[in-house]
Amino acid sequence: MEKLALTSIEDNLTHSRAGAIAWYNIPGVRWAFRSDTSRLQTVEDIARRYSVFVNERGKERRLHLRVVSTPWSAAAWQTHMEESAISPLPARSKVLARQAAYLSRLDLAEKKVMMGVEFDAATPLLDQARSLAQLRRGKDKADRGAVRRSDLDRMMAGAGFDAEPSAQTDVEWMIRRSVALGCPPPASRPSFRGPWTPTDIAELADTANWSITPFGDCVKVVADIGWPRTEKVTRYVCIRTAGRTDELDVTSAWLSRTDRLEFPVEISATIVIPPTEVVVRDVRGALNRVKYQIEHHLEHGEIPPMSLQRAQTRAIEVQDEVDSGLSGLATRVRTWVRFAVSGSTEQEALDRAARLTDLYARDVTIAAPGDQYNMAREFIACEPLSSSAYLRQMSVEIWASGMPHVSHHVGHTSGMYLGHTSQGAARRPVLLDAHRSTEERERSGMTLVGGDLGSGKSSLLSKILFNEVLAGVHSIAVDPAGPLAELCALPEFKGASRHIDLLSARPGLLNPFRVIPTPIRDRYETKEAWQQAIGGVEAQRKALCRDILRMFLLPQSAEHEDTHHSLIAATKAVGGHSTATPRQVIEALNRAKGPLARHSKMLGEELNEIASLPAAQLVFPYGGAQDADGSEDNALLTVFTMRDLALPPADKDRRQWTQEQAMSVALLHLAGWMTYRMVYQLPRHLRKLIVVDEAYQLTRVESGQDLLATTAGETRKRNIRAVFASHSLAEMYGPHLNNKVDSVYVGRTESFEAQQAALLALGVELDAGYESVLGSLSAQARGAKGRSGSREMITSDGEGGVERFTVDHGDLPEHVLKAMDTTPDGARGALELAS
């Protein structure tokens, strides 16, 4: 049996005869959608953090970097989802099981980056000797050369690394995964949220047989995986090492490039930070050698090779950097970087290694070392460096720019599955916990969804709605076009959903005085505060009524200078009570006296004409106060649609709207307020969801902006997730929503103005070149046949993560997908017509 150097694991320490290594977890850093300046700042922070390890007492410091691929557990996700739902629908368990089965097939993974620092691990005996020395020689001399763990913790926790000591289970997990290097994780997978439990650890192999043919290309690893039932797994592991390196872009995160590959790549690097005097001595030695070689060539009448002159120039530069560098950025590091790829056959492992070589072909030579076995052993903590071959020396800034901990993580750690990040092997699930921001983070629950036609907005809304209703969340959707209404017919929602087509709804449903709810006394501490709120609501109702009536008017009447005053006078006469109706306002206009009488009467006549139209009965009911408002029916899912009314295009001027278009905008506004009213009447702590499609129409008038701002402001207090979708966020994301948006999803966007608005909403710096990325989302190959398939989006999760991801509906049942599908199908249309 081969002997390991590792003797014990204790807390975050791994011990061997040579000393101890303290392990730290390095958290992921967002890299996508950041400006070069911001990335450079991060690299410099990390470089400075490395430079803290320079030992001025002439001793080199050794660090170990380990990138481990960890699986994401669909089974644990399912358990968590089942436990976290408060009153789910009965059909949910079956759907969740299906989703978990689908997710487990996706092989979603996460990478864990750990940094080990070698330190002078004092044995108890040595500790005692030190204590004695402290007494005899004073404290300063006693701790010479000895870096204590608390010092290490402080050094690793600083800006740049922000690392925390690893849990013992983390270290054990890393070591067991290294012993079974290249082998897949156990089938049942460990906990998806960590920390690892003893059962998770037990599932990993603690013994593996490693063998290699003489000077072979791959190490054969045979391990028993799983617990209590084990399975023998064989993998061929191919080790590659970073060789000669060309110029590297500081913001390229070159060590994270392996994330693009669709198979996992494990990384192990030994980093030595030599003291400054050693670097100076080395550079001087190199300069002397170059000088001797140049002289030797000249002595023989030969022209010295250009490489010698380049080396001389570079050595002088390095000497200058080290001599004059005031900041830590002048520090040099020596590293040995190893990559491990595996395959179920030797050929597969070699093919993957070739893919890795191609990936780095631009700037790093990936070498195939002869010492495969011992280099593979370097992946196990405490194992010595196999040899000094393939040593790389570079400035700490280049090494820091490797950024192995670049994270593509976006979304929440639990919640409904929306899709996965678009990167290769490190495909992470993108989850949405719709009520985390309001219940845990005490933030707004406002979500904006943007994107051109066919960018996947509607299907994303459907998916959110479907999952939330299944989880028992009271949901109300306003969807002018109507596809969301298909969800009401799903068997899962039988008896728990209702679809209200506004054009055939009961008269008075959208009475502007009714749709804004009256403040409930219990929700205010004092009577004064309540009365003040009532006053505010009455003013809001009057303003909404004026806006709605103006929408119904012809443009020339709406824009007349007296119209505003006439409407103010009429609404004032009627008052803002919930029993009022717009017909009373028309009557007040007809009764008007004074200088505005003529204009008011003219407006009254015009509005009277409109109020007699059948579709207008929703807004202009007869009988006022007793009209039904439709909110008494407490269904879990309510979808409002306006299928037969066409909304005006975004770029169409208000003056060019047809009467039907004007009416549809007015109805959409009122439906928005109606939704708010229904949500307001539900208990404050109850989880609620509002979904509004084509929401940009709301921002065209003041009361619509007011609705958006009010809803956004109320989401936190009333535990609401409000999702507002629009083809362009340019109209929506304005001052009224500043600091009130939690998360944003943006699909393919081609107009430059919309791209800039989307970036602004996503919190991405403008003019940094990311506008074009929005235009390239969900790109379909020219000449590609069939439907374009899954859509890509960029999301900002409200917790600092911004990432491109693929919206994935593969987890949903077939009949749900059919209901969500908004793409026209000619054959289906013909069948419907025939029937």
Add this chain to the structure above:
Amino acid sequence: MAKGRRLLQTDDVIKHIENTFLGPRGFTFPWRARMGAYFPVGFIVCLGVLLFLRWLGITAFEPFVILWALGTWQITKRIMRHVSFETPVKTLLVIFWHGVSAPREPTGKSGALSLSRVRVGPKPSRRRPSATAAVDTLRRSRRQDR
């Protein structure tokens, strides 16, 4: 996004200096060989070939010198193919030894790497309750009684 990329160079240019020996002063060899081809590789191979020839019983006469020179040249050339600034001679020897001594699958020594002997968690305490500790506890309880 890359607007003005900032490129940095590693120290590979400095490390990648190949010391060549063109010949003694005043005489230039017609070939260019790396310093390592003379010493240590060439020198050691030269001795090795000499010993090998002696072992074969080929002693000092004309073909011996030719064989010695040809053998040294060919072997040195082959070895030097693997010697580079990435893998110096000393490292190459280590790699060679590792290649020879690594565990083999069918017949060789077992290559099992096991964590079964690795202790996980704090070291179990070996201290046992001593007689003096028991006496101290008794004294303390008596003092409290008084």
